[in-house]
Amino acid sequence: MPTVIEPKLISGNANLDLAKAIARRMSLYRGMNVGLVDARVERFNDQEIFVEVYENVRGEDMFIIQPTSNPANDNLMELLIMSDALRRSSAQRITAVIPYFGYARQDRRTKARTPITAKLVANMMVKAGIERVLTMDLHAAQIQGFFDIPVDNLYASPIFALDVHSQFRDSMDDLMVVSPDVGGVARARELAKRINAPLSIVDKRREKAGEVAEMTVIGDVSGKKCIIVDDICDTAGTLCKAAEVLLSHGATEVHAYITHGVLSGPAVERISNSVMKSLVITDSIPRSPEAQAAPNIRVVPTAPMFAQAILNIWNGTSVSSLFETDTLGPIYEGIL
Missing domain, CATH: 3.40.50.2020 (Rossmann fold)
Structure with a gap:
């Protein structure tokens, strides 16, 4: 046998x-x-x-x-x-x-x-x-x-969709999925389809790597709870600035769902001090003690x-x- x-x-x-x-x-x-x-x-x-x-x-x-x-x-x-x-x-x-x-x-x-x-x-x-x-x-x-x-x-989008339905069950009609750049539209669209939410884009222009010179919101986010979707959060500069821009355009809340929380350099401090209500990451990368202590960073298991x-x-x-x-x-x- x-x-x-x-x-x-x-x-x-x-x-x-x-x-x-x-x-x-x-x-x-x-x-x-x-x-x-x-x-x-x-x-x-x-x-x-x-x-x-x-x-x-x-x-x-x-x-x-x-x-x-x-x-x-x-x-x-x-x-x-x-x-x-x-x-x-x-x-x-x-x-x-x-x-x-x-x-x-x-x-x-x-x-x-x-x-x-x-x-x-x-x-x-x-x-x-x-x-x-x-x-x-x-x-x-x-x-x-x-x-x-x-x-x-x-x-990660199927896991994120399950989490969104759990966390925002009473306000699903108010959600808006946001791509932080044009290149990430397909990823954001996938989550938007899963939770039946509209899609918006933050168009950014870089002068050099790690710096964002200008941001423009494509779509009406006024009165919406915005969910930024991306695959990697490194230094969190782009993410935190995008959250500020969305609030300035009338968004009521900004949350972020990022697959890989690299969170290098000043990332955790920026996120802790940002206008974002929450950052949700997966456990694909181990969190630093600082990230574990941050009150607005949450992990979903993979x-x-x-x-x-x-x-x-x-x-x-x-x-x-x-x-x-x-x-x-x-x-x-x-x-x-």
Whole structure:
């Protein structure tokens, strides 16, 4: 009788809390204990990364949970070295679960003599032995084409829609979804369709990276509770200024739903002092102590979605089914 190969999870140091939460959810779904493979991922004195896997993984279906967030280079190297260790230990298949895909903003040449680093990172992952990638809200959807292996890109908008229905159940007719720039219209439109709300755009013009020179609101936001939707919040300068501009145009409240809370530099202080009533992020990136203490920053979990996606990949069923509210709703029942 053939042996059933079970999915096995292993995690680096990038977001161990999320990895443990995914393991707990998988245990709940399967009715049996699913733990993280026992391994050590540490650094020598010269900061070289070393990985040792203590369990037998020969012939196993392995899932490495490792976002490549700050410090991006260290976390990326951990992922590559873990994959190499598993490949050399005869794992049957290696899937990289990357909740936040670092270097995704370098997806094209913006000027002469600049790299396309997202493509370079994709090449490195494939060479390291990774055979499938599971990620969430890639900054640019075309990055999936940088890989010569399957890439499953999950979306946070179904989770956000469930949260919006929970938080604004008494004022759904007053909501307006706002894209903070023209490039994010498709992402904002997706949430607007899910909650049946109108769409507005904040058109911004940059003088240089990290600075916004001018903002114009396209659409009537007067009397509306505005929900800004984006994939990444880095220094939060654009986000906080957009909130001010929306209020100046007659919005009654401004909230933000951002998938990846990078929150670098002065971001948390800016958000704490901003006119935004709330910023909702996912746990794709671990929060700093300052972000955890901020009263207007809230987190929605991604572990239920990732756990189900991993199980679907393992047993060969549809991952895109998780884009539907009817499928995702029961998974998040009692959580949001």
